[in-house]
Amino acid sequence: MATVGLVYSGRYLQHNTNPYRLPLTGGPLPFVEQVDHPSNPRLVERTMKLLDMSNIGEHLQMISPYAAPESIITSYHTQEYIEHVAKLSESGGGDAGQGAPVGIDSYEIALLAAGGAMAAVDAIMGGDVQRAFALVRPPGHHAMSNQGMGFCIFNNVVIAAHHARRTYGIERVMIFDWDVHHGNGTQDAFYSDPEVLFFSTHQDRLYPEDYGHLDQVGEGDATGRTVNIPLPAGSGDITYLAAVEEIILPIAREFKPELILVSAGQDASASDPLGRMCVTSEGYRRMTTAMMTLADEHCDGRLVIVQEGGYSEIYAPYCTLAILEALADYRSNLEEPVNQARADRWPQSQSIGLDARAALTAARTQQAEYWNLD
Numbered sequence: 001m002a003t004v005g006l007v008y009s010g011r012y013l014q015h016n017t018n019p020y021r022l023p024l025t026g027g028p029l030p031f032v033e034q035v036d037h038p039s040n041p042r043l044v045e046r047t048m049k050l051l052d053m054s055n056i057g058e059h060l061q062m063i064s065p066y067a068a069p070e071s072i073i074t075s076y077h078t079q080e081y082i083e084h085v086a087k088l089s090e091s092g093g094g095d096a097g098q099g100a101p102v103g104i105d106s107y108e109i110a111l112l113a114a115g116g117a118m119a120a121v122d123a124i125m126g127g128d129v130q131r132a133f134a135l136v137r138p139p140g141h142h143a144m145s146n147q148g149m150g151f152c153i154f155n156n157v158v159i160a161a162h163h164a165r166r167t168y169g170i171e172r173v174m175i176f177d178w179d180v181h182h183g184n185g186t187q188d189a190f191y192s193d194p195e196v197l198f199f200s201t202h203q204d205r206l207y208p209e210d211y212g213h214l215d216q217v218g219e220g221d222a223t224g225r226t227v228n229i230p231l232p233a234g235s236g237d238i239t240y241l242a243a244v245e246e247i248i249l250p251i252a253r254e255f256k257p258e259l260i261l262v263s264a265g266q267d268a269s270a271s272d273p274l275g276r277m278c279v280t281s282e283g284y285r286r287m288t289t290a291m292m293t294l295a296d297e298h299c300d301g302r303l304v305i306v307q308e309g310g311y312s313e314i315y316a317p318y319c320t321l322a323i324l325e326a327l328a329d330y331r332s333n334l335e336e337p338v339n340q341a342r343a344d345r346w347p348q349s350q351s352i353g354l355d356a357r358a359a360l361t362a363a364r365t366q367q368a369e370y371w372n373l374d
Helices: 010-014 042-054 079-091 106-125 156-168 184-189 237-255 281-298 316-328 354-367
Strands: 004-007 060-063 131-134 173-177 196-203 226-231 259-264 303-307
Touching (some): 004 106, 010 042, 010 106, 042 316, 060 106, 079 106, 156 173, 156 184, 156 303, 184 196, 237 281, 237 354, 259 281, 281 303, 303 316
Parallel strands (some): 004 060, 131 303, 173 196, 259 303
C-alpha cells in the first residue's frame, strides 16, 4: 500500500483567473493583448503532467477531494463573505476582496479546494496513507475571514486544521508556511489560539506589507505561538534550512505537535516572477525531509502539505515534484531547467549572508522569550 496520498481533481483547472487585471481597480491592462493571471490553471496542469512523466504515480495513492460543507467554512470565514463569493461566482465573476479573482463556478471549486485539504486529513487520520500532498487551487493562505486576498478565496489550511481538531480530536496543530509571501490569513485565524503553532518564512515586507513582522507573536495565551521569520531578498537554500534547523525544529519539538500542516508555496524558488528568493528544488526536498522527520518524532508521521503559490511555469512544477519525491522516497532523475550542480555553487547556496544571518538572529532573539533556543 502506498503511504503517500495525492489529492487532485481536474475541476481545479476550471477556476478561471484570466486575464490579469489591475489589482486596485480591476480594470484591464492598457495593452492590446492581455496577459494571463499569474495564478492560472497551467501551473497545476503542468505539475500533473510532470508527475506523470516522472512515473511517481505508482508510489502515490490518489485521494478524491470533496466540497467542504459550509459549516466548516464558517469555522473561519464569515457568512456574509461566503455568500458574497457565491453571488460573484453565480453572476459571472469579480473580485472577492483584494486581488482574489472569482469566475463562473469559482465558488464550488474553492469549496473543493478546501475539501481537498480536508480529504488529505481524512486519509491520514483514517490510516489510508501516512503523508499527503493536496495539489489544490485556488490557494488559501492569504484569505481573511471576511475577504479574499492575493489570489486566495477560502483558507484551505485553516479549514483543514479546524477539521482535524473538530472531527479527530487533534489538540496541537503545527503549520509551517514556506510561501515567499506571508500567510496573513492563517496568522489571523490562530493569533489567539494556543493550540496552533504557526511558522512563516517569507521575503521581508513583500506581501502583505503589514503582516509577518517579528513582533507579531500572537496574543493572550497564544503569545509565542506565532513565529515569523522574515528573510531578506536573495536568501537561498542554506538560509531557509538554517531557519528550519535553528528556529523551527527546536520550537516545534518543545510544542510537540500531533499534526503538521505545510502551506507549500514554491514561489521562493530561484525562477519565480513574484519573489526574489533563490531556493532550489533541492531546498524544497530538504525542507520536506525535515518536516517528515519531525512528523515521525511527534505525530506518528502525520504530515499534510497543501499547495499555495509558485508562479514559474517552467520551474515551480519541478519544485513540487521534489517535495512529492521526498514524501515518497523516490527519485525520478528528470533533467531540471535549473541545473542543481550550478545552483549549489551560488553564494546563496554556500553561505548565509550577513543580512540573512542578522534576520535569523533577530527571529531567534524575538522567540527566545517564549521558547528554549539555547
